[in-house]
Amino acid sequence: MAKTAAHVTMLQRSPTYVVSRPAEDATANWLRSKLPPMLAYQITRWRNVLFGMFFFNMARKRPEQVKQNLIGMVKKELGPDYDVGTHFTPRYNPWDQRLCLVPDSDLFNAIKEKRAEVVTDTIETFTPTGIKLASGKELEADIIVPATGLKLIVAGGVQVSVDGRAIDFNKTMSYKGMMYSDVPNMASAFGYTNASWTLKCDLTCEYVCRILKTMDRKKTPIALPKGDPSVAELPWLDFSSGYVQRAATVLPKQGATKPWKLYQNYALDMLTLRWGKVDDGTLLFQKPHPVAANEDKPAAIAAE
Structure with a gap:
């Protein structure tokens, strides 16, 4: 926006860490010029993964x-x-919260060139000409773009039930970061909060395929992560961001030990999800239980 607008103001309640990184990876470009494409890709991928883990x-x-x-x-x-x-x-x-990356110092360059500014304050009210701040200052603006109020939901907001029983995900524990305790045949992809989002999503998809193949091999149509009440509960995400804290009442829990612990570590997850055992004793592979003849009748009649 700073390239075309007369002036841009970024209003924030509190600062975040902002880091400039090159828009193009010079090392990756050099590797591609010297090595076969797949080898250059693998080296670049692991270099970036390992640097992210180290940082x-x-x-x-x-x-x-x-x-x-x-x-x-x-x-x-x-x-x-x-x-x-x-x-x-x-x-x-x-x-403690996500970092913000800016390509080729574009934000800093815009600030130095007076095309943009950062204001750290809280909103008191909107006015006909802009925003009045708690400090008494008023920011004049032709256009206001809101960029807050993120609300997290689980599984895209789908209402899930098992045998007519509604599932409250907040009362479940996350199994290997993808399934939910005592909820059969359901997995969702949730990426890393400290690395590339798709790294974990890729591993999740691979693991779900391994589960499906195991179900086919065993001829069992049900895969159920059996909950363990003895495992200590922890918040699903160790993150202080407001949008995570606001969602604490709807997000599942994680456990203090495997396979309920969420590691946020690509190398550890690769060992578990790509090469680890699928039939681990916690994920149960079952066949449907036969339904008794009177199970679909009203409870009062069945009790007579």
Whole structure:
């Protein structure tokens, strides 16, 4: 928008970590020029995966060091006179929430060229000419684009029932990050919060195919992750973002141990989902139970 609008203002309640990365991967381009395409692809893919895992682990082990490095990069981009402390220094540690990547420093360049600005404040009210802020300042605007209010739902909002019993996903535990305790024949793909989303989705699809093949081989039409009440419950996502916290009452839980624990780690998930055992004792492969002749009658009549 900053390329065509007279001026763009990004209004935020609080800062987030913003990191500039090249729009094109120079190493990947060099590898493609020297190696067969598939080999260059595999090297580039694993290089990026491993770097992402390394960076996330560093953020967890040395949060203050990583925080200062990220803020230092912004200071280098915007110079000593810019108020990085107000607009680009979050109250939380790196990877407590997602990071924001900008290609080729485009956001920082727009700020330096006065085509865009960042304002950190809260909205008091909308006015005929823009937005009045809690600080008393008014932002004049011809167009206001809202970018907040994200609401998470499970399984696309589908209403799921098992034998007439409605399923409350908040009372279930996630099995290997894709199925739900005591809910048969249902899986959904949910990607990583700390890496490329599709990495986990790819593994999930592979694992579902392995489950289906096992069902065919065993001639069992039901695959059921059997819940274990002895496993300690944890929040499904270890994330402090507001949209995650607001959804805590609808999201499933994760467990403290396998196969109920959500690792957010591609290498560990690959070991489990691509090469690990499908028939693991928790995922039960069953045939339908025969229905008794009077099971479809009203309970009062059956009790007589």
